[in-house]
Amino acid sequence: MSQQMQGQPMIIMGDDAERMKDKSAQEHNIAAARAVAESVRSTLGPKGMDKMLVTSLGDIVVTNDGVTILEEMDIDNPTAEMIVEVAETQEDEAGDGTTTAVAIAGELLKNAEELLDQDIHPTAIIKGFNLAAEQARKEVDNITIDVDGDDRETFRKVAQTSMTGKGAEQHKEDLSDLIVDAADAVTVEAEDGSTIVDLAFLKVETQTGRGAGDSELLEGAVIDKDPVHEEMPSDLDDASILVIDEPLELDEAEADTQVSVTDPNQLQDFIEQEEQELREKVDQIVDLGVDAVVCQKGIDDMVQHYLAKEGILGLKRVKRSDVEFLREIIGADVVSNLDTATEDHLGTGTFRRDDDEELFYIEGTDDYSHGVTLLLRGSTEHVVDELERGVEDALDVVGTAMSRGEALPGGGAPEVEVAARLREFADGVSGREQLAVEAYADALDVVPRVLSENAGLDSIDTLVDLRAAHSEGKEQAGLNVFSGEIEDTFEAGVVETPSAKKQALTSASEAANLVLKIDDIIESGESDEDGGPGGAGGMGGMGGGMGGMM
Numbered sequence: 293m294s295q296q297m298q299g300q301p302m303i304i305m306g307d308d309a310e311r312m313k314d315k316s317a318q319e320h321n322i323a324a325a326r327a328v329a330e331s332v333r334s335t336l337g338p339k340g341m342d343k344m345l346v347t348s349l350g351d352i353v354v355t356n357d358g359v360t361i362l363e364e365m366d367i368d369n370p371t372a373e374m375i376v377e378v379a380e381t382q383e384d385e386a387g388d389g390t391t392t393a394v395a396i397a398g399e400l401l402k403n404a405e406e407l408l409d410q411d412i413h414p415t416a417i418i419k420g421f422n423l424a425a426e427q428a429r430k431e432v433d434n435i436t437i438d439v440d441g442d443d444r445e446t447f448r449k450v451a452q453t454s455m456t457g458k459g460a461e462q463h464k465e466d467l468s469d470l471i472v473d474a475a476d477a478v479t480v481e482a483e484d485g486s487t488i489v490d491l492a493f494l495k496v497e498t499q500t501g502r503g504a505g506d507s508e509l510l511e512g513a514v515i516d517k518d519p520v521h522e523e524m525p526s527d528l529d530d531a532s533i534l535v536i537d538e539p540l541e542l543d544e545a546e547a548d549t550q551v552s553v554t555d556p557n558q559l560q561d562f563i564e565q566e567e568q569e570l571r572e573k574v575d576q577i578v579d580l581g582v583d584a585v586v587c588q589k590g591i592d593d594m595v596q597h598y599l600a601k602e603g604i605l606g607l608k609r610v611k612r613s614d615v616e617f618l619r620e621i622i623g624a625d626v627v628s629n630l631d632t633a634t635e636d637h638l639g640t641g642t643f644r645r646d647d648d649e650e651l652f653y654i655e656g657t658d659d660y661s662h663g664v665t666l667l668l669r670g671s672t673e674h675v676v677d678e679l680e681r682g683v684e685d686a687l688d689v690v691g692t693a694m695s696r697g698e699a700l701p702g703g704g705a706p707e708v709e710v711a712a713r714l715r716e717f718a719d720g721v722s723g724r725e726q727l728a729v730e731a732y733a734d735a736l737d738v739v740p741r742v743l744s745e746n747a748g749l750d751s752i753d754t755l756v757d758l759r760a761a762h763s764e765g766k767e768q769a770g771l772n773v774f775s776g777e778i779e780d781t782f783e784a785g786v787v788e789t790p791s792a793k794k795q796a797l798t799s800a801s802e803a804a805n806l807v808l809k810i811d812d813i814i815e816s817g818e819s820d821e822d823g824g825p826g827g828a829g830g831m832g833g834m835g836g837g838m839g840g841m842m
C-alpha cells in the first residue's frame with residue numbers, strides 16, 4: 293500500500309480543476325489581502341480621505357470608517373475576506389482602530405513576503421509573528437498612562453481623537469461632552485466593587501431635521517412613534533405601562549377564516565363576535581389599570597378606538613431594540629400573552645411628547661431607572677448615519693478607557709515605541725523567528741508613515757524624527773498632523789486607548805497568520821467559468837457589488 297493511502301487524505305479533482313501550491317498560492321493570497329488593506333489605508337488618521345461607495349443598487353455611502361468600507365465592498369476573494377474579518381472583529385471588540393488593524397495586517401504580509409523570498413518557512417514566520425504580537429501587547433501595557441476615573445478632560449480627548457477624521461469631527465467639541473456625560477450616567481458598580489461603564493443602559497437614537505449641535509443626552513428612552521389614535525393622551529405622569537410583543541388583533545387564523553353565510557343575520561353575528569373579542573382585549577387592559585400600551589406588533593383599528601375611548605395611550609410596531617431598552621427603563625416585563633398578564637408585569641414612568649410632535653420621551657421612576665438615550669440630530673440621513681458611526685465608536689473606546697482608567701498617546705507614538713522595544717526583544721530571539729519579530733516591528737511603522745503621508749508630509753522624515761525622539765527616551769512623542777510637529781501627543785490632546793491598540797495588534801497578526809498558513813489553493817472548475825486562480829473571476833478579486841470607489 294502506498295504511503296498516501298495509509299491515512300493521508302487524498303484530493304481528487306475534476307479535469308478542469310485549478311490548483312496552486314506553495315509559493316504561488318501564498319503570493320496570490322498575500323497580493324489579494326494586501327490589495328484590500330491598501331484600499332483603506334488612505335483613510336487613516338484625521339487627514340485621511342473619505343471613500344465614496346456606490347452599491348449595485350445605486351445607494352451611496354460616503355465614509356472614512358474602515359469597517360464600513362470593507363463591508364460595503366462585497367469582496368468575493370476568500371483570503372481578502374479574512375482581512376475584512378479582521379476589521380469586523382476589531383470593530384466588535386474595540387469599536388475603533390479598524391483601519392489601524394487592517395493597515396498593520398497588510399504591512400505584516402508585505403514583510404512576510406520578503407521573508408518567504410529568502411526561503412524562510414511560513415511556520416517560522418507565523419511563530420515569530422505570534423511571539424512579537426504577545427510581546428507587543430506587554431509593551432503597550434508598559435507604556436499605558438493611568439488616568440483618574442473622573443478626569444473628564446482626558447476622556448473628552450479620547451472621544452475627540454476617536455471622532456477625528458470621521459463625519460462626527462465637525463461637532464467633536466459638543467459631542468465629546470455628551471459622550472463623557474453619557475458614559476458617566478451609565479457608570480455602575482461592579483460586583484467586585486470597581487466601577488464600570490455599562491453601555492447596555494445607553495441607547496443611541498438618531499433624528500433628522502435639526503443640526504448636530506442640537507444633539508442631547510436624555511434620561512430614559514426615546515421612541516419615534518405617533519399615538520395610534522389622535523384622541524389619545526400623549527403626556528402622562530406616573531403611568532402604568534404595558535409592554536407587549538403579541539399583536540392586539542384577532543388571531544391570524546380567525547382573521548383568515550372563510551365563512552359562508554346563508555343569511556345577513558349570520559354575517560352580523562360574525563362581525564359582532566369579532567368586535568366582542570377585540571373589546572375583551574381592551575377590557576383586560578383596562579382591568580389591569582394600564583395607562584399606556586407599548587406594542588411591538590400591530591394594534592387593530594377597533595382596539596385603537598376603544599383604547600382611545602378609555603383614555604389609554606397606545607404605540608404600535610415599536611422596534612424590538614426599543615422594547616428591550618424601554619423594559620429596563622420602566623421596570624416592565626414584556627408580556628407575550630395578554631391572558632396571562634398581571635399587574636406585576638407593568639412598568640411605571642412618564643410620557644412626554646416633544647414640541648415637534650415626533651418623539652416620545654419616556655422616563656422611569658427615580659428608584660428604578662438608570663438608562664439614558666443619546667439623541668443625535670443631523671440635517672440628513674447621511675449626516676446622522678455617519679454621526680452615529682463615529683459616536684458609537686467613541687462611546688466604546690471612552691467606556692473602556694473610563695472603566696479601566698487608562699489611555700495612550702496617539703499619532704503613532706505607541707507604534708514607534710513598541711517597535712523600538714520589539715527590536716531589542718528580537719535580539720534575544722534565536723533562529724529565523726528573530727527575523728520575523730523584526731519584520732513585525734517594522735510593520736508597526738506603517739501607522740506613523742501613513743498618518744504622515746495622508747497629511748501630505750514627508751513620511752521618511754517623520755519616521756526618522758520619531759525614532760530619534762524615542763531613542764532619546766521621549767515615549768510619548770508622536771506626529772500631531774494638525775501642527776505637523778513631532779510632540780508629546782498626549783499633552784497635545786491626541787489620546788487613544790491601550791485596549792483598542794492591543795486588540796489591533798492581535799487582530800492584525802491573527803489575520804496575517806491565517807493568510808500565511810494557506811499553502812494550497814484548490815478550486816473546483818465546475819462553477820468557475822472565468823478561468824482558474826488569478827483569473828478574472830473565482831479567486832481573482834473583488835466582486836461586482838461595488839460600482840465605484842473614489
Ligand SMILES: Nc1ncnc2c1ncn2[C@@H]1O[C@H](COP(=O)(O)OP(=O)(O)O)[C@@H](O)[C@H]1O
Pocket residue numbers: 335336337338340358388389390391392393453454456457701702703704739743771772773774786788
Ligand atoms: N491630531 C492627530 N495627529 C496625528 N494622529 C492622529 C491625530 N488624531 C488621531 N490620530 C491618529 O489616527 C489614527 C486613527 O485613525 P482612524 O482613521 O480613526 O483609524 P482607526 O479606524 O484605526 O481608528 C490613530 O493612530 C490616532 O492616533
